[in-house]
Amino acid sequence: MTDLNAFVTRERVEGAEDGPLAGKTVAVKDNISTEGVATTCGSDMLADYVPPYDATVVQRLKDAGATIVGKANMDEFGMGTTTETSAFGPTLNPHDEDRVPGGSSGGSAAAVAADEADLALGSDTGGSIRCPAAFCGVVGIKPTYGLVSRYGLVAYANSLEQIGPMAPTVEEAAALLDVIAGPDERDATTRYDTRDGHPTEETTYADAVDGDVEGLEIGVPTELVEGADEAVTETFWDALADLEAAGATYEEVSLPSVEHAVEAYYVIAMSEASSNLARFDGVRYGSSGGFDGNWNEAFSEARSEGFGEEVKRRILLGTYALSAGYHDKYYKQAQDARSWLKRDFDEAFEEVDVLASPTMPVLPMELGESLEDPLTMYLADANTVPVNLANLPAISVPAGKADGLPVGLQLTGPKFGEETVIRAGSALA
C-alpha cells in the first residue's frame, strides 16, 4: 500500500492503563503540543520544535488511556483546504490517491479513513476538521467555541478555532469529544453552557447517539446549497430524504449574510494570523536565520526561509488589513459582517433545530489543482466558515458517494447544541 503521508512524525506515546479510550490509537494534528514529541505545524519554521508540555487535550487523551501514534500532517499553520501547503509534502486521499484529503487536518482524516489510527484530533478555524472529514468519508465535529481547551494549540486565528474529534463513526467521535470537552483553568475562554447545566455533567455526548430524529426540524439554508456542484447536491438531498424517512422534517431557510462570510472570514483569520505568527522570528520561536549585527535582517531572513508561500501571503494581507488607515475599511467591516451572520443564525434557530447543508460544495480536488489559485481554494470554504464566524457547533457525517468519492453532510446547531447535531448525525452514519 502506498504511504499516504498522513503523519509528519510517527511516535507512540502510551496513555494511562485504564480509561474510556484504553486500547484506542489516536493521531494528533501537528499543531497540538505534545511533550517531548516534535510539533511542526507542517512548517519548516518549526521542523525542530519539541514542546516541553502537553496541550490540555493531549493530557486528557493520556488520562483516558489512549495511545498516541503520531503527529498528523496538515496545511502549514492550518492555512489551507487541501493539506498541500505542508512543508512535508501533501497527504493523499485514501479513496483516490490522485486527490487531496481536504485540509487543513488532512493527515488526521486520512489516518482514520485508512485505519492508521482509530481516532484523531484536528483543529477547525474555518472548516479544517469538517472539510477533510467530508473528503475522506469520516466523521468530524467542530465544537462550540469555548467547549474544548485551546491550551497548547499553536494559534492561527484564536477567535475562530477549536480542537475537535475525528472518527469512523458518530459514536466514536462523540466518545472522544466526551474526553476532551470541558473547562480548563489554562484557557479562560473555556466554559460550560450555563443556561441549563452542561450536558456532560449528567449525560455524555455518546448517549446522544441514538439516531432518534423523530420530530426534528431541519432548516436547509438555500445559500449553502445553491452554489454546490450537482454531484454533491444530489447526494446531499438523498441523505436528507433518509433523515426525513427517519421522522425529521425539513424546510428551506435563508442566511442572507453568508454571502459575505468568506471575505469576512479571510480578513479576520489573516489579521489574527499576522499577529499570532509574529512570534516566529528565529529568536523567540522558530529556526534561526543567523545574526550579523542587524535584528531586522535576522528576523526577515528567518521568516523568509521558514515560512511557505501561503503563510507569507496571509501575514502580508493580515498586516495590511490591520494597518492604520485600512483597519476601518477591512477589519471593522469584517467584524460587522460577523455580527450580521450571528444574527442570521439566531433567527434561523428560532424556526428550526438544526441546519443542514453539504459540508463542501465540491468533491475532493485533484492534487496540485488548487495550489495555483488561492481565491478558488478560499471559496471552497463557503459552507464551513460561517459556523466559525458564529462560534457554533457542527458535525460532518458521510452522506454517501458521488463519482466514487465521499460527500459530507454538515449539521449545524445552536451554541452548545452538540447533543442535537450528534443525535441527528447518528441517524445517518
Ligand code: GLN
Ligand atoms: N481553509 C481555511 C483556511 O485556510 C480553514 C483552515 C482551518 O480551519 N484551519 O483558513
